[in-house]
Amino acid sequence: MTPVPEPRWLTESERDAWYAWRRTFPLVNAGIARDLSQDSGLSEADYDVLSVLGSTDGHRMRISALAELMQWSRSRLSHQLTRMEQRGIVRREEVATDGRGAEVVLTETGVATITDAAPLHVESVRRHLIDLLTPEQLRTLAEVGEVLGARTGARRKA
Template sequence: MAENETGNESAPRWLSEPEQQAWYAWRRMFPLVNADIARDLTQDSGLSEADYDVLSVLGSTDGHRMRISALAVLMQWSRSRLSHQLTRMEQRGIVRREEVADDGRGAEVVLTEQGVTTIMTAAPLHVESVRRHLIDILTPEQLRTFAEVGELLRTRLGVERKTR
């Protein structure tokens, strides 16, 4: 355990005023931005965030397909969560599961024609919402900083999860 300013290892390391401001800003900003974008997504295209996440990943792959196990890792979802999500999406006809021809153990998820149409229709509306609620509010310098901080945290947290 690291020693704090008082020299007492068991005392909490309270946040300084600037640290507290940063933490509160994050806590207030993230749910507001996320909720506005999620609301727009649902209103504009009838998709949930989870739907859009799966569709956008598959839409950017060759053949609009990916092994289910690789998709779960990429999205940082449990296999169970992804399986339930895919079931809901299959019921709406926007994805389907297929066995991998040369590997009887593996399965892929594939966008259907309806799924391709859905993501192609939703993506422009979604990016406009992201612009309206986040990107266009920040200066180019703030965007660079935001991206750097986000990547640093993602990388650090990803490493910490692997070591747990």
């Protein structure tokens, strides 16, 4: 019988870091999501899609590329796009040069929606996170995000 290795219990400083993450991350996220919903009527998922498309040439992207960039399943993205299409902020179009592919495109309403929402959203991000940290803490947070993102395969969003 193979002996079971002893657990690598957290040190006090590791435990403090873990507990701080567990307590703080959901609260910061919830505050920003609440503001987004109240200020713009958008969900986090809506904003994620709109902000990516809003930063692309022509406000369009292949659906498969968008799903990969956002690290969403095609099914999840498809359901999200359906909800957004019903509100008139995106539309799906076939790719003229490729009968198999489809793109998602911001409508005029979608462009106006992200244009109006972005300043309010960035102010919320500042209020709940950015303005609470020193420049050094922000650099550390960015470094931590890069390390964790690389470890989990996350890609930077546009």
